[in-house]
């Protein structure tokens with residue numbers, strides 16, 4: 073039964089891997105025996121994380137590669153490299169994302185565009201080239217996109233319209249890809265986390281922080297931790313979810329239920 077959850081020997085790409093949820097995912101997949109390609113624009117960050125993984129798990133295979141998910145040529149180069157050096161891509165996790173906060177009436181076009189570029193166009197570009205590789209080299213694979221509970225609810229009191237819209241787009245893109253690529257055996261799903269403790273959430277949820285009172289609105293009564301995404305990541309990445317595609321999996325402590 074547990075072998076269904078195995079990702080041993082699979083080739084996995086994770087974007088936004090230099091910190092936060094991406095870092096947690098590449099640690100998990102490396103420990104589970106996958107060949108992991110850790111991508112980020114923050115080269116020093118992915119080098120540090122990959123070195124730490126090799127110290128902690130001496131048998132791990134984790135290669136850091138700098139790439140900007142919004143840059144077409146960069147993404148094409150990354151996939152070419154994976155094709156030549158690994159010969160396949162089994163798991164692709166579109167995790168890179170950015171957040172801008174502020175009232176809509178004051179939001180600059182630059183801030184709006186930055187969020188759409190990374191959160192939407194980046195997911196499109198990486199998915200497009202990943203699917204080409206999966207179709208050409210093995211007919212099959214699992215793509216996991218990082219959506220958010222913000223795709224479904226307007227978080228208050230934060231004002232983050234661009235982010236919310238971008239994550240709604242990620243959820244719909246996930247469903248569109250799932251239908252288009254089902255004939256190739258490529259499954260496409262998304263995770264929709266609630267508030268998880270990372271640099272993106274920042275110190276506002278800690279004791280005394282401006283958003284600490286929001287923890288009361290979470291039925292499980294706590295902030296999520298990056299490791300809380302581990303089980304669902306392994307499930308969606310592996311054959312344990314082989315009949316699951318187009319799903320948006322909430323990991324929010326029940327926040328979106330009430």
Ligand SMILES: NC(=O)c1ccc[n+]([C@@H]2O[C@H](COP(=O)([O-])OP(=O)(O)OC[C@H]3O[C@@H](n4cnc5c(N)ncnc54)[C@H](O)[C@@H]3O)[C@@H](O)[C@H]2O)c1
Nearest residue numbers: 088090092093112113140141168169220265267268270272
């Ligand atoms: N932390 C949360 O509470 C939460 C909740 C819901 C969804 N998410 C989503 O999860 C993902 C990870 O969030 P996090 O909290 O770990 O964020 P984070 O800010 O800690 O990490 C994001 C990473 O993405 C990288 N990145 C940004 N732009 C990039 C680009 N153009 N190309 C390549 N890499 C780029 C950054 O360098 C960084 O390492 C994001 O998509 C975020 O929207 C986070």
